Amino acid sequence: MNSQTKRTVVVTGGTGGIGLQSALGIARTGDRVVITGRDRARGAASRQRIIDETGNPDVALVIGDLSSVAGIDALARTLLEQLERIDVLVNNAGYLGSERQDSDDGVEMHFAVNVLAPWRLTHALLPALRAAGSARVLNVTGGDKPAAVDVDNLQAEKGFKGLMTYTHSKSALESMSMALAGALEPEGITVNVVFPGRASTAMTRSLTLSGLPGMMKLMLPFFRLFFAEDGGKSAAKAAASTIWGATSRDLDGVTGRYFDTSTAERQLHPTALDPQVQAKILAVIESAAPTPRG
Numbered sequence: 001m002n003s004q005t006k007r008t009v010v011v012t013g014g015t016g017g018i019g020l021q022s023a024l025g026i027a028r029t030g031d032r033v034v035i036t037g038r039d040r041a042r043g044a045a046s047r048q049r050i051i052d053e054t055g056n057p058d059v060a061l062v063i064g065d066l067s068s069v070a071g072i073d074a075l076a077r078t079l080l081e082q083l084e085r086i087d088v089l090v091n092n093a094g095y096l097g098s099e100r101q102d103s104d105d106g107v108e109m110h111f112a113v114n115v116l117a118p119w120r121l122t123h124a125l126l127p128a129l130r131a132a133g134s135a136r137v138l139n140v141t142g143g144d145k146p147a148a149v150d151v152d153n154l155q156a157e158k159g160f161k162g163l164m165t166y167t168h169s170k171s172a173l174e175s176m177s178m179a180l181a182g183a184l185e186p187e188g189i190t191v192n193v194v195f196p197g198r199a200s201t202a203m204t205r206s207l208t209l210s211g212l213p214g215m216m217k218l219m220l221p222f223f224r225l226f227f228a229e230d231g232g233k234s235a236a237k238a239a240a241s242t243i244w245g246a247t248s249r250d251l252d253g254v255t256g257r258y259f260d261t262s263t264a265e266r267q268l269h270p271t272a273l274d275p276q277v278q279a280k281i282l283a284v285i286e287s288a289a290p291t292p293r294g
């Protein structure tokens with residue numbers, strides 16, 4: 001990537017938590033930053049904060065809900081109307097729920113927001129990603145380390161377990177990302193996974209007893225202590241891998257990799273690289289709606 005050229009970086013869920021801290025870090029490099037979220041007032045305040053703190057006036061806000069196919073498509077349409085090119089797409093918005101919930105499309109909500117949305121949004125934005133020449137896609141994962149995907153449990157068929165269902169959806173995201181990297185390689189678009197590490201954010205502070213399975217319930221007081229409001233300090237630290245992934249030239253031409261919170265490359269779980277696993281994940285995605293092939 002040419003550091004002399006002003007690039008456009010889209011950060012989904014860039015209105016709060018790690019996404020906001022990522023957007024702040026990226027805006028400091030002078031790139032144009034577009035943040036997305038559902039809440040307009042919060043988004044507008046975050047946009048202003050990025051402008052004020054970085055001195056970069058080129059920050060835009062686009063509102064959209066990634067929990068449904070209709071919402072993803074509407075967000076993509078708005079982004080395509082406003083942006084001729086997207087150099088970096090950071091699929092950062094994520095979902096952690098304590099109770100089982102299905103999306104409007106009848107897809108378990110963790111799979112819908114954490115797996116289906118980044119796949120579909122990336123495809124819907126292909127015209128702008130292609131226009132950038134050598135665009136990057138970064139998918140933000142979770143869980144402690146790459147873990148196995150159970151293809152018979154993609155939508156918590158074996159029982160909803162809050163935090164564990166969230167973690168499993170992130171393993172599915174890693175596998176989907178490898179399929180996406182393969183699909184977009186001929187277009188010169190790279191796809192990598194970044195792991196931010198734990199941070200006190202709206203997501204982690206929303207954890208309740210019912211979101212913790214079995215004996216993990218005993219851990220709630222420790223979680224509360226660990227994830228106590230810290231004014232964005234831990235989120236700023238956690239944003240380092242995304243900022244690096246979006247801006248470092250070290251990632252030029254690199255695709256299909258996983259980078260941890262210290263930006264070191266880590267091995268993916270073998271299931272992430274298994275074409276049969278990937279095919280099962282894509283089948284669930286396609287069952288909600290056929291992928292747009294723009």
Ligand SMILES: NC(=O)c1ccc[n+]([C@@H]2O[C@H](COP(=O)([O-])OP(=O)(O)OC[C@H]3O[C@@H](n4cnc5c(N)ncnc54)[C@H](OP(=O)(O)O)[C@@H]3O)[C@@H](O)[C@H]2O)c1
Nearest residue numbers: 013015016017018037038039066094142198199201202203
């Ligand atoms: N926090 C951690 O410890 C941790 C650890 C590992 C990985 N991660 C991952 O890091 C990413 C960011 O997490 P976070 O902790 O920073 O979360 P967060 O503080 O809850 O922020 C989430 C962001 O996404 C937006 N968002 C949430 N649901 C959305 C939806 N359905 N459609 C569109 N936008 C939506 C939110 O804005 P609105 O509410 O206005 O929509 C907000 O901007 C996630 O992918 C998460 O899984 C977090």
